[in-house]
Amino acid sequence: MPALTIGEAAGVEKPNLEDEQLVPGEKLLTPDEARASERLAEKRSSEPGLLRFFLMLNAGLVLTAISIVVFKTPNHFAFGGTSGVSVILSSLVPDLPVSAFMWILNIVLVVLGFIFLPKKAVGWSIYASIALSAFVSLVELVYPSNVSPTGDMWLDLCFAVILPALGSAIVFDIGASTGGTDILAMILKRHTSLQIGKALMMVDIGIVLIAAVLFGPRTGLYCVLGLFAKTLVVDDAIESLHLRKVCTVISQQPAEVEKYIVRNLKRSATISYGYGAYSGKRVTVLMSVLSTREAMRLRLFVRKIDPGAFITIVNSSEIIGKGFRDMN
Structure with a gap:
C-alpha cells in the first residue's frame, strides 16, 4: 500500500x-x-555610459593609489603586483618614491602590451596603468610623509586590503581592470600555455617572500595575510555590488x-x-x-x-x- x-x-x-x-x-x-x-x-x-565608466574607473584607481601611499608604503606591505614590486624597490633605493618605480614598471608593461597585444585589447588597461601611476604621484604630493597615519600596523593592514579591494571591485564591475600585471596576464594568456592565475599567484608569493627577507618575518607575515585577504575581500566586494x-x-x-x-x-x-x-x-x-x-x-x-x-x-x-x- x-x-x-x-x-x-x-x-x-x-x-x-x-x-x-x-x-x-x-x-x-x-x-x-x-x-x-x-x-x-x-x-x-x-552597460554604463562613457562618462560613468570613466568616473568609476578613476574612482577605483584613486582608492588603490591612496592605499599604496598612505598604508602600504610606510609599513612595507608588498602584496604583489606592480605596487608590491615598487614598495620593495623604493626601500632599496630610498632616494626615489614608490610612484617613480610604478611609472617605470607600468611604462614597461604598456610598451610590452603595444608590442604583443592588439591595441583594442589593452586600451583601458594601458590607460589604467598610466592613470594609477599619476594618482600615486598626486597622493604622494598631498601626503608626503612615509610614516603610518595610525601607528597601528594591524589597522593599516586592514585599510591596505579594504581600499584597493573596493577599488578593484568598482573597476571590475564596469568591465575594466587596474592595468599593471593585468597586461602581463593578457600577454601570457595570448602567447603561452601557462595557467595565468597560478603564474601570477606565484609571482605575488615571490614578492611576499622577498619582502619577508628584506623587512623581517613580522612584516612578511603581515604581507602573507594581506595577500590572501586581498583575494577574499575583492571577491566579496564584487559579489556585494551584484x-x-x-x-x-x-x-x-x-x-x-x-x-x-x-x-x-x-x-x-x-x-x-x-x-x-x-x-x-x-x-x-x-x-x-x-x-x-x-x-x-x-x-x-x-x-x-x-x-x-x-x-x-x-x-x-x-x-x-x-x-x-x-x-x-
Missing part, C-alpha cells in the same frame, strides 16, 4: 493540477506603461502582490501553482528578483495585506537576464 501524504491522511483531496487549465495572469499594464517598463528594463540591462534578492511569496492575495511588483516596483515575476502538502489546498507562488531596497518594500507590503503570507528571500550575485546587467 503506498504511503499517504499528510493531506491525504487528513482527508483532504489532493488537487489534480495537470488537468487544470493554468492561464497566465491578466495584463496589468497599459500599452504606454508596458513601453515605459520595457525602456526601464533595457536601461537596467545596459547582490540581488530572490523573493518567493505564497499569499492569499496573489493578485495584489503581482500588481505591486509590476506597477510599484516596475519589476516582473514568475507565477507558478502548487498545493500545500499539509492542507492540500492550491496555492499561487510568485517569484521575483529584486534589489535589496525593493525586496524590503515588497516584504512590508505583503505583511501588511496578508500577515499570514509565506515569504522567502535569498541572496544571489549571479543574475543573468533582461533587466539585470551581468558582469560576472
Whole structure:
C-alpha cells in the first residue's frame, strides 16, 4: 500500500493540477506603461555610459593609489603586483618614491602590451596603468610623509586590503581592470600555455617572500595575510555590488502582490501553482528578483495585506537576464 501524504491522511483531496487549465495572469499594464517598463528594463540591462565608466574607473584607481601611499608604503606591505614590486624597490633605493618605480614598471608593461597585444585589447588597461601611476604621484604630493597615519600596523593592514579591494571591485564591475600585471596576464594568456592565475599567484608569493627577507618575518607575515585577504575581500566586494534578492511569496492575495511588483516596483515575476502538502489546498507562488531596497518594500507590503503570507528571500550575485546587467 503506498504511503499517504499528510493531506491525504487528513482527508483532504489532493488537487489534480495537470488537468487544470493554468492561464497566465491578466495584463496589468497599459500599452504606454508596458513601453515605459520595457525602456526601464533595457536601461537596467545596459552597460554604463562613457562618462560613468570613466568616473568609476578613476574612482577605483584613486582608492588603490591612496592605499599604496598612505598604508602600504610606510609599513612595507608588498602584496604583489606592480605596487608590491615598487614598495620593495623604493626601500632599496630610498632616494626615489614608490610612484617613480610604478611609472617605470607600468611604462614597461604598456610598451610590452603595444608590442604583443592588439591595441583594442589593452586600451583601458594601458590607460589604467598610466592613470594609477599619476594618482600615486598626486597622493604622494598631498601626503608626503612615509610614516603610518595610525601607528597601528594591524589597522593599516586592514585599510591596505579594504581600499584597493573596493577599488578593484568598482573597476571590475564596469568591465575594466587596474592595468599593471593585468597586461602581463593578457600577454601570457595570448602567447603561452601557462595557467595565468597560478603564474601570477606565484609571482605575488615571490614578492611576499622577498619582502619577508628584506623587512623581517613580522612584516612578511603581515604581507602573507594581506595577500590572501586581498583575494577574499575583492571577491566579496564584487559579489556585494551584484547582490540581488530572490523573493518567493505564497499569499492569499496573489493578485495584489503581482500588481505591486509590476506597477510599484516596475519589476516582473514568475507565477507558478502548487498545493500545500499539509492542507492540500492550491496555492499561487510568485517569484521575483529584486534589489535589496525593493525586496524590503515588497516584504512590508505583503505583511501588511496578508500577515499570514509565506515569504522567502535569498541572496544571489549571479543574475543573468533582461533587466539585470551581468558582469560576472
